[in-house]
Every structure is written in structure tokens, then in C-alpha cells.
Amino acid sequence: MDAGTKILVVGDVRGRFKQLFQRVETVNKKAGPFEILCCVGDFFGDDKQNEELIAYKNGFKHITVPTYILGPNQKEHEKHFEDLADGEICTNLTYLGKRGVYTLTSGVKIAYLSGVESAGSADSAKSNHEFTKSDIFAVRNSCLVSKNCSTEYRGVDVLLTSQWPYGMQENANETASKLISFLCREIKPRYHFCAINGTYFECPPFRMPKDETTQFELCTRFISLADVGNSEKAKYIYALSLKPVDKSRLLDLVQKTTNEIPCPYAGLDLCGTVDKNDTSETRQYFYDMEKKKSKGQRGYGKKRRMQELNQEKCWFCLSSPDVEKHLIITIGERFYLALAKGPINRYHVMILSTKHLPCAAQLTTEDWEELDKFKNSLRKFFKTIGQVVCFTERHYKSFHLQINVLGFEEGYAWKIKHSFEDKAEEFNLQFETLPALDSPKMLPEIGPYFLAELPDDSTLITRQMNHFPLHFARDVFCSENLLNCDEKVNWKECLLEKDEETTYVSDFRKGFAPFDFTV
Structure with a gap:
């Protein structure tokens, strides 16, 4: 696409920082410049692997494309996200946060949700690597509030999650999330990227059904990325060029292609997972919400403070x-x-x-x-x-x-x-x-x-x-x-x-x- 915003997305890095950033530098020189690199899935690996990041933190090596990562998907990785002032890990490497909508200078909107669905209460996560119904509504409401008031809702450009949505592949449903399926159906992303299943999978495009937010049937492309440096040489890096959805021609958004499939979320039974009439959630139009801690965790009941000056x-x-x-x-x-x-x-x-x-x-x-x-x-x-x-x-x-x-x-x-x-x-x-x-x-x-x-x-x-x-x-x-x-x-x-x-x-x-x- 001409004059589009160039974006890179990669799957699970799992501590292979040197391999990732060398590959990104090559791609950026050949097909860039790219405005942003987004990482879905597990960014950190074991302690030995994570030592590769020291050179970047000390400034001996440099990250050429501004890189944004999602939060932890497992409890043992939570330690890497503690005490991050302004989310910065090192120069050009930033933690996006638990959830929200990030808007690029071009106007491209990227919705994101960190972690995996909580297996416990629907309203309170057991750990900081889990998300709940409240997180889903927070992202959904952020997308709806941030729409152009002069036009009907057109969706968001990109959705980043680590966990797969339920209904995309039957053999992945045991580890997939119905809450993410609901979120996709509600915010209607043009592209949805995820990882942690260790496989590359690109689904044919499908259209979200009309609802109270829009009368347009908007198209979504779902892409799961493999691990960085996987032995099967499956695709782990994806490049795309986007014109912001709010600045795109309506014809381009609604025009159908020949290889489309039915929406995999249209017939899903989400009863018991999300109640759209739950006014305590649906009427809250948050830009973002506080990270919650569970009992027994340090800082429970208090908001996390950023680093303080003397x-x-x-x-x-x-x-x-x-x-x-x-x-x-x-x-x-x-x-x-x-x-x-x-x-x-x-x-x-x-x-x-x-x-x-x-x-x-x-x-x-x-x-x-x-x-x-x-x-x-x-x-x-x-x-x-x-x-x-x-x-x-x-x-x-x-x-x-x-x-x-x-x-x-x-x-x-x-x-x-x-x-x-x-x-x-x-x-x-x-x-x-x-x-x-x-x-x-x-x-x-x-x-x-x-x-x-x-x-x-x-x-x-x-x-x-x-x-x-x-x-x-x-x-x-x-x-x-x-x-x-x-x-x-x-x-x-x-x-x-x-x-x-x-x-x-x-x-x-x-x-x-x-x-x-x-x-």
C-alpha cells in the first residue's frame, strides 16, 4: 500500500533477542523504514537466555525499530515487568501495559491485551499474567470512545493478544479464550495477531456481523506467528503497511474478496462468559484501567507507583x-x-x-x-x-x-x-x-x-x-x-x-x- 504506515509484528521471542533484532535490522534496511515493531506472546525466556538483553540495556547494542511488547503470560515472567518506569525497558524497547489502545503518529490504532484468560473469578485475576472480563470491557470501551465522532464506527487497525481466540481452530480451543473472541467481535480489528501456540497460521479473511456499533460488515484477518528462530523455519515475523481505518475509503473497508470465510465468532455461545447487559461494565468508558493485584501479592490494594524522584x-x-x-x-x-x-x-x-x-x-x-x-x-x-x-x-x-x-x-x-x-x-x-x-x-x-x-x-x-x-x-x-x-x-x-x-x-x-x- 502506498503511503501506509509500515508495521512489523513478531511471535514469541523467548529470550532470543540477538536473533530477533538482527533480523529486524535486516528487514528494516531492505523494506523499511518501519514505524513500530510489536511483539506478541512470550518475550522473555529463561534467565540464561535473557542475558542477551544486557548488551541492549547497557547501550553496547542498539534496537533499530521502536519495539513494544505485551505483558507476561506465565507467573514466572511477572518479575521482568516490575518497577518499569514509564514502561521503558531500554532505549527503543517498551512495555505497552496490561491493556489499552495505542495510537501511532499516522493515526493507526493498535488495541492490545496482555496475558491469558483467568481460570478463576470472572472479575478478579489471580495473577498479573492473567486478564478478566473487566480488562476485556476496558479495551472494548477504549476503542468505542476513541472513534471519530463524525462517522460510524469502523473498527481498529490492529489487535494484539498473546492468547488465541476461541473458535478459530478446534484443536486450539482448549487453550483459547472466549473473552478474546468476544473482544474481536466487538472491536472488529482489521488485523489480529497472537502467538504462544508455537505455530504459524493465517486464516482467510472473514467479516464481523453488524451490531449496534456499526452497520458495516468489517473484515478481519487473523494471524498467529511462530517462535523466533523455530527449527521448522515457520513464519515468525510479519510486515504490513496500513492506512488508518479512520482515513481509509469506506469502499475499501466493505468491499468483499473471493476467499472470505464465515465469521468464526458469529455463532459462538458466550453465555456465562460475557453478559452484554452487565451495565456495571458496559457503561464504563475507560481509556485504560489500573492493574489489579490479588491477595498475597506485594502491593495488593494499592496502585503501583512509578519510580520517584528524591x-x-x-x-x-x-x-x-x-x-x-x-x-x-x-x-x-x-x-x-x-x-x-x-x-x-x-x-x-x-x-x-x-x-x-x-x-x-x-x-x-x-x-x-x-x-x-x-x-x-x-x-x-x-x-x-x-x-x-x-x-x-x-x-x-x-x-x-x-x-x-x-x-x-x-x-x-x-x-x-x-x-x-x-x-x-x-x-x-x-x-x-x-x-x-x-x-x-x-x-x-x-x-x-x-x-x-x-x-x-x-x-x-x-x-x-x-x-x-x-x-x-x-x-x-x-x-x-x-x-x-x-x-x-x-x-x-x-x-x-x-x-x-x-x-x-x-x-x-x-x-x-x-x-x-x-x-
Whole structure:
């Protein structure tokens, strides 16, 4: 396909890193450049085999194509995924996470689900290498929410799982998953890749039946890949070139081919596995959800924290000697409000966590409740001065949770989303649109992101953070369409004298006082 996004997918690596990355480098030189390499199945092998990765971690060898892997499929491999800051294993090697949707710069959407189906409760996995019904609904809802609102649902470009779906091959059904079959039927991927069965198998294309999400019969191609370096020389690496489904011609998506077979999931009895009327699941539109731990595991009942910076060296921790206390407006139990350093205007403030936390995705329920109080109080305050408010968070090259708060004249409310979209196009970024944030579960479980909460209660979010412009939010706010002050894009050019900052803080505190729930 011309002008398509080139993607590589490989099956079980099982510690054969040198063989894999040498092969990928050859393929990339011959047929690339490829934007991404996706690994399904078991990535790690035994401890001896895994030693091959040391050279890549130390920088003596290099991975030429950005590589993303799924999580563990067996308990003994869980140790390799503990304490991964931002999911990065080494340069160009990243753990995608338990589940979610990853959007490439081109707009290609890749849905993914790690692990194997839990054999226990339908709602709680026994181990971190297992997934449950909740994980399935989380991925499904992420796909449906991220669709282009101006068109009918067209499916996603790629689905990555390690386990096979039930119904694809009768002799594989004992180790296959009905939950994955349900997920495929719901999100309608153009390509579905999996592994762990040790065989290469490419099924003829088939079409998903129409349902309440779309009236189109969309085509899926199922491919299982063999192990890297298998003795049978079965195919373990697959290259494809894709134009994003949302940018493809509808005719190309619905036009049938001569070798199609009936959908293997259409007649499956999924009763007892998934109840589509289970409103506790189907009404949750999560971008991603927290990783759950079972009783007896380290960290049970708590969210996994990313690596923390030394609080004594953090500008924003209240316990740090470097915090500029004269910028503080008011302090709650878990968050505080402060004037932004180098503010765009006198009403440019920030919500910051009192203790060291990296991002809003890592907040507990109690943390989120207080954060919500601050946001609602600020909305009420800005309304009294005829303004609407926008909240932004950049979890990228920033170790402490910072939420920027800026007000705009009410008549400009409709321009804010358009300004973000225009600037995103300028930087070649793709944003998903989510409903109003009501839980940290709506945020990515792992890895960097940027989000903007808009006055219309919608949320823009992206995980395309490779070389993300650090001044992106200020670029939007200072653009000609909004505040028209390009000279203030860099905060360092807006630094004030300490007495000016003190005056700004005092004025804001007085105006905010009627809405300050902390006093």
C-alpha cells in the first residue's frame, strides 16, 4: 500500500533477542523504514537466555525499530515487568501495559491485551499474567470512545493478544479464550495477531456481523506467528503497511474478496462468559484501567507507583526546601494551589500534589476526590469573572504531578478545542476524545501522556509522547485564536520579580476565598 504506515509484528521471542533484532535490522534496511515493531506472546525466556538483553540495556547494542511488547503470560515472567518506569525497558524497547489502545503518529490504532484468560473469578485475576472480563470491557470501551465522532464506527487497525481466540481452530480451543473472541467481535480489528501456540497460521479473511456499533460488515484477518528462530523455519515475523481505518475509503473497508470465510465468532455461545447487559461494565468508558493485584501479592490494594524522584530535590513537594512558598495560594490535605512560575497572566495557576506523585493516573480514590473539589471550586471562581477554565496535565519529562489551570473569556470556550486540534495537526499529533474525567481509571495505566480537560466537559488525550513539545499547552493558549501572545510561550520569558508574584498570589487568594474549601 502506498503511503501506509509500515508495521512489523513478531511471535514469541523467548529470550532470543540477538536473533530477533538482527533480523529486524535486516528487514528494516531492505523494506523499511518501519514505524513500530510489536511483539506478541512470550518475550522473555529463561534467565540464561535473557542475558542477551544486557548488551541492549547497557547501550553496547542498539534496537533499530521502536519495539513494544505485551505483558507476561506465565507467573514466572511477572518479575521482568516490575518497577518499569514509564514502561521503558531500554532505549527503543517498551512495555505497552496490561491493556489499552495505542495510537501511532499516522493515526493507526493498535488495541492490545496482555496475558491469558483467568481460570478463576470472572472479575478478579489471580495473577498479573492473567486478564478478566473487566480488562476485556476496558479495551472494548477504549476503542468505542476513541472513534471519530463524525462517522460510524469502523473498527481498529490492529489487535494484539498473546492468547488465541476461541473458535478459530478446534484443536486450539482448549487453550483459547472466549473473552478474546468476544473482544474481536466487538472491536472488529482489521488485523489480529497472537502467538504462544508455537505455530504459524493465517486464516482467510472473514467479516464481523453488524451490531449496534456499526452497520458495516468489517473484515478481519487473523494471524498467529511462530517462535523466533523455530527449527521448522515457520513464519515468525510479519510486515504490513496500513492506512488508518479512520482515513481509509469506506469502499475499501466493505468491499468483499473471493476467499472470505464465515465469521468464526458469529455463532459462538458466550453465555456465562460475557453478559452484554452487565451495565456495571458496559457503561464504563475507560481509556485504560489500573492493574489489579490479588491477595498475597506485594502491593495488593494499592496502585503501583512509578519510580520517584528524591523529594528533597523536587521543586513542588511541600517537604522540599526548594519549594517557593510565596507562590502558594491555599493548601488542602492532598493538593495545594499555587501561582504558575512564569505565568501567562495573573490568573494562571497550578494544582499540585502535596506529596510526591508522578501523575494523575497514579492517584487513589481519596486523592481524586480532593482534586475534583479543587477543579470545581476553580470553575466557580472563574465563572464569577466571566471566564471558563481549561485544565492540562503533561506526564512527560516531569516527575511531579502538575495540573495547569487557565481561564478564558466565556465567548472563547468553543475556540479552545479547535485550537488544540490545529496545534496538534501542526505537530503531527493524534488526540483521542474522552468524556469528562471522573476517575483515575480513565487514564493510561503506564507510560507518558498529555491531556486537556475542556470547558465542554470533554477530554483530549494523547500518548504520542516521543519528542512531545514541552510547551505544547502554552503554544495553544498563547496562539492567535486565544490569548494572542506568542511571546509568552516560553515560561522562562515570563518570569516575574518576587514582589510581583506575591501581589498576584494575594489578589488571587482574595478572589478565590469564597470558594476555598480548605479554610
